[in-house]
Amino acid sequence: MSIKGVASIVGIYEHPLRKAPDKSTPQLHYECAKGALEDAGLTFDDVDGYFCAGDAGWFMSMVDYMGLRNLTYFDATDIGGSSYIAHLNDAAAAIAMGRCKIALVTLAGRPRNDPPQPRPYGPEAGWEMPLGGTPPNIYALAAHRHMHEFGTTSEQLAWIKVAASHHAQHNEHAMLRDVVTVDDVLNSPMIADPLHRMDCCVVSEGGGAFIITTPEIAKSLGKADIRVQGAAQAIKGQDGGRIDLTYSGAAFTGPKAMEEAGVKPSDIKYASIYDSFTITVLMQLEDCGFCEKGKGGAFVADGNLISGQGKLPFNTDGGGLCNNHPVNRGGMTKVLEAVRQLRGEAHPAVQVPNCDLAFVTGIGGTLAVRHGAASAVLERIA
């Protein structure tokens, strides 16, 4: 049994705000849901499946707040910022099983205005909490090891930010719209060796949502049929101390999602690669097979990720590095930009010609301690 072809994305919405001091977090979720439903031509009463993660707070309360009264299926799986790509997988599976027909996925929040959320800890709390690790320093641990094993350089990582900035200049909502150079990245302050400030994503508010349904309903709505052709998710932890930082969970999810879709990396016309940090992109590109393990540095250099210039246009909205990383969770915006590309609705300056096959992948949690990974292949069906 496979989810290939069983579900289509018919509605998307990205909140235009990047700072939202005058709105509440539930309000942002609600506005994103409403935006995605309007894009699909559906109403709240049509929704019978709802998926969200920890940013929605107490799940039942959010359902009640939004007046979602017809739910027959729901799931609040939280694998950090990659949750929404996993939700795509889970929603497609639920639709295939007939548990629901029209599923809503939301993400929203205000990390600049709400009090900081304590980092979630499980059984490792006594061993790890006093270390005070935060995403920049934990991702830096993986970056250092990658450099040591494969000779990856800060200049190569910088190219990822440079490519994102080339795309963000065309996005009127992007938080950072200035095109930057490799030198700009290297001259930005060191945050956690070897990651500079410009190796890190923005901290933004707002959110996003998408609607996923059956291909039949997609057709009846007259929307472009953006079909889920493959998806996979995984969790990678420390494995009792045998942790190997040269790869991520995307080594399992990328190839698996592509296998289910029956495609290979060279078929992909556009890729949304979760860019919490530059190293996150490099690692996933290798793990998903876009280049050989250890050759990610050479692959991303010299503008290879820039739309119109390079072989693999990525994050054409400017990504988390420049555009938007709502609530420190970047998986949602990765799905949204992939759908825009497949619909031909990306900014004309970055739209990939005849973009009918896109790949989405994300790492949530912390790359070098424990994380969730999720990947999906989306195709525009004529």
Add this chain to the structure above:
Amino acid sequence: MSYDLISPPPLNPESQPFWDAAAKGTFLIRHCPACDQAHWYPRTICPLCHQADTEWRESPGTGTIYTWTHMRKSPRGPFALAYLELDEGPRVYVQFRPEDSENLEIGKRARIMFHPVKDGAPMMFAELI
């Protein structure tokens, strides 16, 4: 960074013997008689083979830096994190003591040590050797 700015680790019945030993300066790891492997962080049932009751063993805590980072700014000042690959095998996610934060390299030798933190409780660090 000052040791006093670090909160002590929360304890539970599974970890209590480790911290009792730590208070005396002894580093313990869990070893599994079924698969003959040590693991980190300590668990009663082996996370590698899921068999048997694992046993505490004293360890010299020596190993090699697998990776490291130096966080240049934080509310408690700069600090350094690493994975220390113990000579027994497991890679331990650990904070380096402040005195060594700026001299780290992959491959350098280091060992586990304990130092009092806020409220005088012992906390685990790594130090260069």
